Amino acid sequence: MGTDNYAQDLSRMGEPVSIRDVLGRALGRMARAFSPQCPYRVGDTVIGDDPFSGRREGVVVWRDRRSVGVKTTYGVFFYDHRLVRLLD
Template sequence: MKDLPVPRLPHRRGGNRLAIMLARTAEQVRAATVPYKVGDVVLGDDPFNGRQVGTITVIRGPVLGLRTACEGHPDFVPGIVYYDYRQVRTPD
Protein backbone atom coordinates (compact mmCIF):
# COMPACT_ATOMS: atom_id res chain seq x y z
CA MET A 1 0.00 0.00 0.00
CA LYS A 2 1.27 3.39 -0.94
CA ASP A 3 1.37 6.29 1.60
CA LEU A 4 -0.21 9.42 0.27
CA PRO A 5 1.25 12.74 1.38
CA VAL A 6 -1.03 14.77 3.58
CA PRO A 7 -1.52 18.27 2.20
CA ARG A 8 -0.47 21.03 4.58
CA LEU A 9 -2.79 23.93 5.11
CA PRO A 10 -1.26 27.34 4.43
CA HIS A 11 -0.15 29.14 7.57
CA ARG A 12 -2.14 32.32 8.18
CA ARG A 13 0.11 35.01 9.62
CA GLY A 14 -2.28 37.97 9.68
CA GLY A 15 -4.91 36.47 12.02
CA ASN A 16 -3.19 37.56 15.21
CA ARG A 17 -2.56 41.07 13.92
CA LEU A 18 -6.23 41.42 13.04
CA ALA A 19 -7.28 40.49 16.58
CA ILE A 20 -4.85 43.01 18.05
CA MET A 21 -6.08 45.74 15.71
CA LEU A 22 -9.72 45.02 16.59
CA ALA A 23 -8.95 45.09 20.31
CA ARG A 24 -7.19 48.47 19.99
CA THR A 25 -10.05 49.89 17.95
CA ALA A 26 -12.60 48.69 20.51
CA GLU A 27 -10.57 50.32 23.32
CA GLN A 28 -10.44 53.61 21.42
CA VAL A 29 -14.21 53.54 20.84
CA ARG A 30 -14.88 52.91 24.53
CA ALA A 31 -12.45 55.66 25.56
CA ALA A 32 -13.93 58.07 23.03
CA THR A 33 -17.30 57.97 24.80
CA VAL A 34 -15.85 59.49 28.00
CA PRO A 35 -16.59 63.25 27.96
CA TYR A 36 -13.42 64.12 29.92
CA LYS A 37 -9.75 64.20 28.98
CA VAL A 38 -6.51 63.69 30.88
CA GLY A 39 -5.70 66.77 32.96
CA ASP A 40 -9.29 67.85 33.68
CA VAL A 41 -10.12 68.71 37.30
CA VAL A 42 -13.27 66.83 38.34
CA LEU A 43 -15.27 65.82 41.40
CA GLY A 44 -15.87 62.09 41.89
CA ASP A 45 -18.78 60.94 44.04
CA ASP A 46 -19.14 57.25 44.87
CA PRO A 47 -20.63 55.50 47.94
CA PHE A 48 -17.49 53.33 48.30
CA ASN A 49 -14.71 55.80 47.43
CA GLY A 50 -16.45 58.88 48.81
CA ARG A 51 -16.41 62.37 47.31
CA GLN A 52 -12.99 63.54 46.16
CA VAL A 53 -11.65 66.26 43.90
CA GLY A 54 -8.81 65.29 41.64
CA THR A 55 -7.11 65.53 38.28
CA ILE A 56 -7.77 62.83 35.67
CA THR A 57 -4.54 60.91 35.04
CA VAL A 58 -5.80 57.61 33.60
CA ILE A 59 -8.63 56.75 31.20
CA ARG A 60 -9.25 53.03 30.63
CA GLY A 61 -12.53 52.44 28.86
CA PRO A 62 -15.31 53.81 31.07
CA VAL A 63 -13.04 54.13 34.13
CA LEU A 64 -11.21 57.32 35.11
CA GLY A 65 -8.23 57.46 37.45
CA LEU A 66 -8.17 60.60 39.63
CA ARG A 67 -5.00 61.79 41.31
CA THR A 68 -6.23 63.29 44.55
CA ALA A 69 -4.57 65.93 46.71
CA CYS A 70 -6.16 64.79 50.01
CA GLU A 71 -5.11 67.94 51.82
CA GLY A 72 -6.39 68.54 55.33
CA HIS A 73 -7.86 65.09 55.95
CA PRO A 74 -5.67 62.64 57.90
CA ASP A 75 -7.49 59.49 56.76
CA PHE A 76 -6.93 59.96 53.02
CA VAL A 77 -3.67 58.99 51.40
CA PRO A 78 -2.67 60.84 48.21
CA GLY A 79 -2.88 58.55 45.23
CA ILE A 80 -5.07 57.46 42.35
CA VAL A 81 -8.73 56.64 42.95
CA TYR A 82 -10.75 55.02 40.16
CA TYR A 83 -14.29 56.13 39.29
CA ASP A 84 -16.77 55.27 36.57
CA TYR A 85 -17.07 58.30 34.30
CA ARG A 86 -20.81 58.54 35.11
CA GLN A 87 -19.95 59.22 38.78
CA VAL A 88 -17.73 62.18 37.91
CA ARG A 89 -18.67 65.81 37.28
CA THR A 90 -16.90 69.13 37.00
CA PRO A 91 -16.76 71.08 40.28
CA ASP A 92 -18.94 74.19 40.56
Template sequence: MFDPYSRHAARMRKQRRHALALRLCQVFSRASKQVKTTVSPFKVGDYLAGDDPFNGSKEGVVVVIKGPSIGLRTVVPTGGTLVYYDYRQLRRPW
Protein backbone atom coordinates in the same frame (compact mmCIF):
# COMPACT_ATOMS: atom_id res chain seq x y z
CA MET B 1 -7.27 23.51 -19.14
CA PHE B 2 -7.22 24.62 -15.47
CA ASP B 3 -6.83 21.82 -12.96
CA PRO B 4 -8.24 22.87 -9.53
CA TYR B 5 -6.20 20.17 -7.80
CA SER B 6 -2.83 21.21 -9.18
CA ARG B 7 -0.04 22.23 -6.82
CA HIS B 8 -0.20 25.83 -8.02
CA ALA B 9 -3.92 26.15 -7.28
CA ALA B 10 -3.47 24.53 -3.86
CA ARG B 11 -0.62 26.92 -3.05
CA MET B 12 -2.74 29.91 -4.09
CA ARG B 13 -5.63 28.77 -1.88
CA LYS B 14 -3.25 28.36 1.04
CA GLN B 15 -1.81 31.86 0.51
CA ARG B 16 -5.31 33.37 0.36
CA ARG B 17 -6.32 31.60 3.59
CA HIS B 18 -3.14 32.81 5.27
CA ALA B 19 -3.74 36.39 4.12
CA LEU B 20 -7.36 36.24 5.29
CA ALA B 21 -6.34 34.84 8.68
CA LEU B 22 -3.71 37.55 9.08
CA ARG B 23 -6.22 40.29 8.21
CA LEU B 24 -8.85 38.90 10.61
CA CYS B 25 -6.24 38.76 13.36
CA GLN B 26 -5.40 42.43 12.76
CA VAL B 27 -9.06 43.45 12.78
CA PHE B 28 -9.82 41.59 16.02
CA SER B 29 -6.66 42.89 17.67
CA ARG B 30 -7.57 46.48 16.81
CA ALA B 31 -11.14 45.95 18.03
CA SER B 32 -9.98 44.50 21.35
CA LYS B 33 -7.64 47.47 21.90
CA GLN B 34 -10.49 49.90 21.26
CA VAL B 35 -12.72 48.06 23.71
CA LYS B 36 -10.07 48.08 26.44
CA THR B 37 -9.29 51.78 26.11
CA THR B 38 -12.03 54.19 26.98
CA VAL B 39 -11.94 57.81 26.07
CA SER B 40 -12.31 59.99 29.13
CA PRO B 41 -13.75 63.49 28.68
CA PHE B 42 -11.29 64.78 31.30
CA LYS B 43 -7.58 65.61 31.11
CA VAL B 44 -4.75 65.52 33.62
CA GLY B 45 -4.88 68.74 35.62
CA ASP B 46 -8.66 69.22 35.53
CA TYR B 47 -10.36 70.10 38.81
CA LEU B 48 -13.26 67.67 39.36
CA ALA B 49 -15.72 66.49 41.98
CA GLY B 50 -16.33 62.77 42.44
CA ASP B 51 -19.35 61.19 44.10
CA ASP B 52 -19.19 57.50 44.95
CA PRO B 53 -21.01 55.53 47.68
CA PHE B 54 -17.75 53.77 48.67
CA ASN B 55 -15.22 56.62 48.38
CA GLY B 56 -17.59 59.41 49.34
CA SER B 57 -17.82 62.83 47.76
CA LYS B 58 -14.46 64.50 47.23
CA GLU B 59 -12.96 67.19 45.03
CA GLY B 60 -9.50 67.13 43.55
CA VAL B 61 -7.18 67.43 40.60
CA VAL B 62 -6.83 64.66 38.01
CA VAL B 63 -3.38 63.09 38.33
CA VAL B 64 -3.71 59.65 36.71
CA ILE B 65 -5.90 58.30 33.90
CA LYS B 66 -5.79 54.53 33.39
CA GLY B 67 -8.60 53.28 31.19
CA PRO B 68 -11.93 54.02 32.87
CA SER B 69 -10.27 54.88 36.20
CA ILE B 70 -9.24 58.41 37.06
CA GLY B 71 -7.06 59.21 40.06
CA LEU B 72 -7.91 62.41 41.92
CA ARG B 73 -5.39 64.06 44.23
CA THR B 74 -7.54 65.38 47.07
CA VAL B 75 -6.58 68.15 49.45
CA VAL B 76 -9.16 67.99 52.24
CA PRO B 77 -9.26 66.41 54.87
CA THR B 78 -6.41 63.87 54.71
CA GLY B 79 -4.06 66.04 52.69
CA GLY B 80 -2.91 64.75 49.35
CA THR B 81 -4.34 61.24 49.13
CA LEU B 82 -5.02 59.69 45.74
CA VAL B 83 -8.59 58.43 45.25
CA TYR B 84 -9.64 56.49 42.15
CA TYR B 85 -13.04 57.05 40.56
CA ASP B 86 -14.73 55.77 37.44
CA TYR B 87 -14.89 58.60 34.92
CA ARG B 88 -18.71 58.39 34.87
CA GLN B 89 -18.82 59.32 38.58
CA LEU B 90 -16.94 62.57 38.06
CA ARG B 91 -18.28 66.02 37.21
CA ARG B 92 -17.07 69.59 37.15
CA PRO B 93 -17.92 71.26 40.48
CA TRP B 94 -19.38 74.40 38.90
Protein backbone atom coordinates in the same frame (compact mmCIF):
# COMPACT_ATOMS: atom_id res chain seq x y z
CA MET C 1 36.77 56.00 18.88
CA GLY C 2 33.07 56.51 19.72
CA THR C 3 30.30 54.36 18.35
CA ASP C 4 27.72 57.08 17.83
CA ASN C 5 26.52 55.62 14.55
CA TYR C 6 23.36 53.57 14.81
CA ALA C 7 21.85 51.33 12.18
CA GLN C 8 18.26 50.19 11.94
CA ASP C 9 17.70 46.55 12.84
CA LEU C 10 16.48 44.94 9.62
CA SER C 11 16.14 41.43 10.99
CA ARG C 12 12.32 41.54 11.04
CA MET C 13 11.88 43.08 7.59
CA GLY C 14 10.71 40.63 4.97
CA GLU C 15 9.32 38.12 7.45
CA PRO C 16 6.02 36.55 6.39
CA VAL C 17 2.95 37.76 8.29
CA SER C 18 -0.01 35.48 8.81
CA ILE C 19 -3.53 36.63 8.06
CA ARG C 20 -4.50 35.60 11.59
CA ASP C 21 -2.03 38.10 13.09
CA VAL C 22 -3.18 40.92 10.81
CA LEU C 23 -6.86 40.29 11.56
CA GLY C 24 -6.14 39.96 15.27
CA ARG C 25 -4.43 43.34 15.37
CA ALA C 26 -7.21 44.97 13.34
CA LEU C 27 -9.96 43.53 15.55
CA GLY C 28 -8.06 44.62 18.67
CA ARG C 29 -7.86 48.19 17.38
CA MET C 30 -11.58 48.18 16.54
CA ALA C 31 -12.50 46.84 19.99
CA ARG C 32 -10.45 49.57 21.68
CA ALA C 33 -12.07 52.24 19.50
CA PHE C 34 -15.59 51.26 20.61
CA SER C 35 -14.81 50.60 24.28
CA PRO C 36 -15.69 53.22 26.90
CA GLN C 37 -13.08 55.92 27.31
CA CYS C 38 -12.48 58.45 30.03
CA PRO C 39 -13.40 62.00 28.94
CA TYR C 40 -11.20 63.72 31.55
CA ARG C 41 -7.59 64.81 31.10
CA VAL C 42 -4.76 65.06 33.58
CA GLY C 43 -4.98 68.47 35.20
CA ASP C 44 -8.79 68.80 35.09
CA THR C 45 -10.44 69.89 38.34
CA VAL C 46 -13.23 67.44 39.15
CA ILE C 47 -15.59 66.22 41.86
CA GLY C 48 -15.68 62.50 42.52
CA ASP C 49 -18.86 61.20 44.19
CA ASP C 50 -18.65 57.58 45.31
CA PRO C 51 -20.93 56.00 47.95
CA PHE C 52 -17.96 54.20 49.55
CA SER C 53 -15.17 56.81 49.54
CA GLY C 54 -17.44 59.89 49.64
CA ARG C 55 -17.46 63.13 47.68
CA ARG C 56 -14.03 64.62 47.05
CA GLU C 57 -12.81 67.59 45.03
CA GLY C 58 -9.43 67.43 43.40
CA VAL C 59 -7.27 67.35 40.30
CA VAL C 60 -6.99 64.42 37.92
CA VAL C 61 -3.44 63.05 38.22
CA TRP C 62 -3.94 59.66 36.57
CA ARG C 63 -6.33 58.34 33.97
CA ASP C 64 -7.04 55.03 32.35
CA ARG C 65 -9.70 53.90 29.91
CA ARG C 66 -12.37 53.59 32.59
CA SER C 67 -11.05 55.24 35.73
CA VAL C 68 -9.33 58.36 37.03
CA GLY C 69 -7.07 59.11 39.97
CA VAL C 70 -8.09 62.29 41.76
CA LYS C 71 -5.53 63.97 44.03
CA THR C 72 -7.18 65.64 47.00
CA THR C 73 -5.90 67.11 50.23
CA TYR C 74 -6.45 63.67 51.82
CA GLY C 75 -4.52 61.70 49.19
CA VAL C 76 -5.25 60.12 45.83
CA PHE C 77 -8.63 58.47 45.29
CA PHE C 78 -9.52 56.32 42.30
CA TYR C 79 -12.96 56.64 40.75
CA ASP C 80 -14.83 55.13 37.85
CA HIS C 81 -15.07 57.90 35.24
CA ARG C 82 -18.89 57.73 35.37
CA LEU C 83 -18.82 58.86 39.03
CA VAL C 84 -16.75 61.98 38.30
CA ARG C 85 -17.91 65.34 36.95
CA LEU C 86 -16.16 68.61 36.16
CA LEU C 87 -16.07 71.25 38.87
CA ASP C 88 -18.38 74.18 38.06
